Amino acid sequence: MSDLPWYDVIVAGAGPAGCTAAWELARNGKKVALLEKHALPRHKTCGGGMPMVVGDLLQFKEIKDIAPEAFVEADTRYMRHTFDFEQPCLMPMNAEENGNVSLWMVQRSLFDYALAQRAQKAGADLIQSMPVCSVDTLPNKKISVTAGREGEWSAHCAALIGADGANGVVARKTGLYEERTCAIAMEAEVEHTWGEGHPELRRDVVHLEYGVVKGGYAWVFPKDNHVNVGAGFFNQRGAAARKKAGTREFLQQVICQYLDVLQIKYKKEDLIFHAHPLPIWSGMRRLQNSDATVLLAGDAAGLVNPFFGDGIFHALRSGQTAAKCLTDGTAQQYTRQIADMYRDNFDSALRLSKFFYQWPVFCYRFGVQRPSSTCTAARLLCGEAVFGDITDRVIKRVRAAMTHRQNDARKPGHK
Numbered sequence: 376m377s378d379l380p381w382y383d384v385i386v387a388g389a390g391p392a393g394c395t396a397a398w399e400l401a402r403n404g405k406k407v408a409l410l411e412k413h414a415l416p417r418h419k420t421c422g423g424g425m426p427m428v429v430g431d432l433l434q435f436k437e438i439k440d441i442a443p444e445a446f447v448e449a450d451t452r453y454m455r456h457t458f459d460f461e462q463p464c465l466m467p468m469n470a471e472e473n474g475n476v477s478l479w480m481v482q483r484s485l486f487d488y489a490l491a492q493r494a495q496k497a498g499a500d501l502i503q504s505m506p507v508c509s510v511d512t513l514p515n516k517k518i519s520v521t522a523g524r525e526g527e528w529s530a531h532c533a534a535l536i537g538a539d540g541a542n543g544v545v546a547r548k549t550g551l552y553e554e555r556t557c558a559i560a561m562e563a564e565v566e567h568t569w570g571e572g573h574p575e576l577r578r579d580v581v582h583l584e585y586g587v588v589k590g591g592y593a594w595v596f597p598k599d600n601h602v603n604v605g606a607g608f609f610n611q612r613g614a615a616a617r618k619k620a621g622t623r624e625f626l627q628q629v630i631c632q633y634l635d636v637l638q639i640k641y642k643k644e645d646l647i648f649h650a651h652p653l654p655i656w657s658g659m660r661r662l663q664n665s666d667a668t669v670l671l672a673g674d675a676a677g678l679v680n681p682f683f684g685d686g687i688f689h690a691l692r693s694g695q696t697a698a699k700c701l702t703d704g705t706a707q708q709y710t711r712q713i714a715d716m717y718r719d720n721f722d723s724a725l726r727l728s729k730f731f732y733q734w735p736v737f738c739y740r741f742g743v744q745r746p747s748s749t750c751t752a753a754r755l756l757c758g759e760a761v762f763g764d765i766t767d768r769v770i771k772r773v774r775a776a777m778t779h780r781q782n783d784a785r786k787p788g789h790k
């Protein structure tokens with residue numbers, strides 16, 4: 376018998392995927408270690424926007440051990456869209472005034488820390504400043520995990536969840552890493568006094584700009600006493616952009632331009648820009664090893680929506696699913712369960728994303744600006760609608776409008 380500590384499950388990474396997995400496992404009686412590379416709370420490069428259904432998924436109302444008020448800094452119900460900072464349209468997320476769809480805005484440092492503490496309270500050992508550095512699968516389905524800058528922490532476990540994000544090591548160390556599209560996004564947090572600046576700069580409005588970043592978009596998300604301003608590439612082009620010289624400078628410039636347009640006061644020298652890769656969905660992958668003792672969740676599994684670029688909700692869902700599979704003995708079904716949840720939806724989202732970013736001017740004019748589009752986008756983000764329901768329809772409508780335009784342009788006398 377080894378002297379090393381034994382865990383039923385070790386979870387690598389205390390982001391939304393890892394914390395949810397650890398919480399779910401611990402409250403179901405499993406002995407769990409949640410290993411995090413950094414000391415918590417830590418900054419996480421992110422816009423921090425997520426659908427309010429996260430509250431249902433995490434059972435905030437039923438369990439009452441954590442209140443969303445502790446970290447939800449704004450509950451947004453409107454989207455303000457622009458193209459090249461022009462043609463603005465402010466649209467509600469709900470068709471009816473009393474509709475319940477909204478997007479929560481959090482600071483990831485606080486949100487992730489609250490989830491990590493929740494997992495700890497449920498019984499997980501939360502081990503911080505301890506990056507997983509090596510993983511060895513031993514005979515008898517046993518896994519040896521070593522962590523720490525000097526490899527100072529080691530333990531054995533029956534299962535390992537790789538929830539260690541876009542640059543995680545678990546996938547690489549266990550043969551589960553596959554080359555995939557990795558885009559890039561950047562954000563900065565800027566102090567703001569509500570009431571100042573552009574009249575539509577409000578705590579219930581998210582701002583989205585589609586023209587300035589080719590193959591992506593920029594955003595301004597409201598928070599408590601600041602705004603999160605960002606820009607990113609969210610399609611295949613992003614992967615190329617990530618490696619191109621000048622991309623960082625370009626994204627920084629877009630962020631400053633957005634601040635200027637919305638008349639948000641800032642000092643350029645005070646801005647801290649954070650950039651991070653986004654492993655956007657590029658088709659279903661194998662998310663478990665052959666004996667299903669290693670499972671990947673969240674960004675480590677490439678579960679970022681290829682249209683919106685959001686990943687928090689999918690990290691939470693996949694972390695929870697991984698934990699449930701390990702608890703109820705269905706780990707061999709994990710990849711299939713995730714495929715059932717995401718494959719069709721994200722494949723359709725990818726198709727729409729390719730079309731949208733190829734024809735952004737037309738998609739803005741004949742898609743985004745339609746009054747119903749904001750409600751549809753919010754429902755897609757919440758999982759109340761799927762891309763399969765809309766992708767063909769949107770592409771057909773925009774194509775028809777484009778053809779109509781071209782035919783008009785060919786008519787004699789058309790200017």
Ligand SMILES: Cc1cc2nc3c(=O)[nH]c(=O)nc-3n(C[C@H](O)[C@H](O)[C@H](O)COP(=O)(O)OP(=O)(O)OC[C@H]3O[C@@H](n4cnc5c(N)ncnc54)[C@H](O)[C@@H]3O)c2cc1C
Pocket residue numbers: 387388389390391392393410411412413419420421422423424425505506507508538539540541542543544559560561562605607649650651652653672673674675679684685686687688690
């Ligand atoms: C600029 C930007 C803006 C974004 N905005 C949004 C948004 O508004 N809404 C949205 O839904 N999504 C957004 N995303 C995507 C979102 O941030 C991710 O999809 C989400 O964080 C994934 O969660 P996760 O738990 O899988 O991974 P992460 O949140 O990345 O967490 C992984 C954790 O693992 C830790 N870790 C890494 N390596 C190791 C290791 N070796 N050992 C132990 N721990 C390790 C990390 O420190 C981290 O805490 C954005 C991304 C970017 C880059």
